[in-house]
Amino acid sequence: MARKRSNQVYIEMQPINFVLLWHMHQPDYRNYETGEFMLPWVYLHAIKDYTDMVSHLEAHPSMKAVVNFVPVLLDQLEDYAAQFATGKIRDPLLRLLATPDLEQVSASDRLRVFDSCFRSNHVTMMQPYPAYKRLYDMHETLRGHGEAELAYLSAQYLADLLVWYHLAWTGESVRRSNETVVRLMTQGGGFSHADRVQLLGLIGDLIQGLIPRYRKLAESGQIELSTTPHYHPLAPLLIDFSSARDSMPNENLPVEPAYPGGRGRVAVHLASAIESHTRRFGIRPSGVWPAEGAVSAPFLEILAEHGCQWSASGEAVLANSLRHSYPNQHLQDRGRYLYRPYRVQGKADSVTCFFRDEKLSDMIGFEYAKWFGRDAAEHLVHSLEDIGRNALPGENPVVSVILDGENAWEYYPYNGYYFLNDLYEILENHASIHVTTYRDYITSLKHIDAAALPVLAAGSWVYGTFSTWIGDRDKNHAWDLLCAAKHSYDLVMQSGRLSSEEMLKAERQLASCESSDWFWWLGDYNPPYVVSSFDQLFRDNLANLYGLLKLPTPKTVLEPISHGGGTPESGGTMRRAS
Structure with a gap:
């Protein structure tokens, strides 16, 4: 809607819902x-x-x-x-x-x-x-x-x-x-x-x-606390390595065709997360931010089976999914498809899906640290206002900004104090930006006007792909080591050789081995000292698992997987969406 005053045209801003999700891990x-x-x-x-x-x-x-x-x-x-x-x-x-x-x-x-x-x-x-x-x-x-x-x-x-x-x-x-x-x-x-x-x-x-x-x-209702499968596994890959080819059809995969029993392991991580969250905070979590924003249709089905109301991922995942869903249609302007909830057709249609604005999320993660705090806060708010001005009447946009809640601030003066203080102050008093949470957004609507998504292309919040965790020679080798350990784990657990206490310790150790972080840090583009630390931690975890299974540690586990050699932005702790 526009109205003319003198020689200027003023476009009225549609009210928007704004969800800011800080991921702590x-x-x-x-x-x-x-x-x-x-x-x-x-x-x-x-x-x-x-x-x-x-x-x-x-x-x-x-x-x-x-x-x-x-x-x-x-x-x-x-x-x-x-x-x-x-x-x-x-x-x-x-x-x-x-x-x-x-x-x-x-x-x-x-x-x-x-x-x-x-x-x-x-x-x-x-x-x-x-x-x-x-x-x-x-x-x-x-x-x-x-x-x-x-x-x-x-x-x-x-x-x-x-x-x-x-x-x-x-x-x-x-x-x-x-x-x-x-x-x-x-x-x-x-x-x-x-x-x-x-x-x-x-x-x-x-x-x-x-x-x-x-x-x-x-x-008090001021924040919503959400959770992630317990040890931060890259769930779609645990379920199916070939899901990596949804976004990268020619991706190299590990020698092992699949992670043994991966779907069941993801369900264990999720059930444990829901239980521990409920115990700590006195309320069952409404939603799940997947590790690395990594989603696939089978993973969403597991979320639905556990009663999760919402999940979220990256903008590139949505774009890839729309291309897969409507291959003969040109992808329209992002403002027409990004700022709305979705439901994936099929067994997971009870889970409302949101997709983050990559540009605004990356501005906080990588760019605003170079700005004066007030200027950065005002720029973010003006960007949100532009989304409202570009919205069609009745669109009711919901804008998601999602990023790490810890790694960016090391690069801001005063740990981001002025940026966050000014941003929160402006948003608290804004007439047209309604700051909310996913749970409150869903609860406030009698009927969620979620768009149908026929196909969900598996991917993450980094590039919309899984290339950060699989495909590279070193990463694939790490997956093969983990698969071999899981085969041994399954055999020993079924053998009856371990006591109940020993089985619990082995299961906890396996869960730690399944974390996505080990695969994140392997690769020549990461700093050598960090690669060395995480490479050693991963192999120590595998060695401890073999010890708990009362098996000798394979020689391949004792040999370094990766050496590093790069100098990535922000030390490699964060990656831009694209």
């Missing part, structure tokens, strides 16, 4: 044999990103969002909370932070500090802090003369480095309000054991408070 970093956490990313993102994200929502009570927690992340957060409650810390880096006499630590622990405590985006998380930057410069100067020169760095250096690393990983909301953080950052160096213990206590308090804070927001 980390793979399982625990070694089940030793109980140790092999990498610190769960607790670091907890004190920085999960803390800041809930703080922004608390500060803007009229702002709604969907927050998706993968159960294996919640498992680890609860594990850390228990460690702080008992005082038995099983994370090596946290143990070092609390170690009274750093003069006596082993050479391997010294190396762990050096190797870990510069892992961040230096532009936003080191350069603003001269005392931290000075520690880095000292390390690099000595290392330039040979690794042996690092022995000259004292116990006080280690203490200061450990404190600064954790201060840099502390959320902006904490930094602005917590006296301990303010005092330590002002002090700058010479940190005592008492200082480190105080910081450790703050870390424990932040982690222990996280799940209750999100649950409180959910109980």
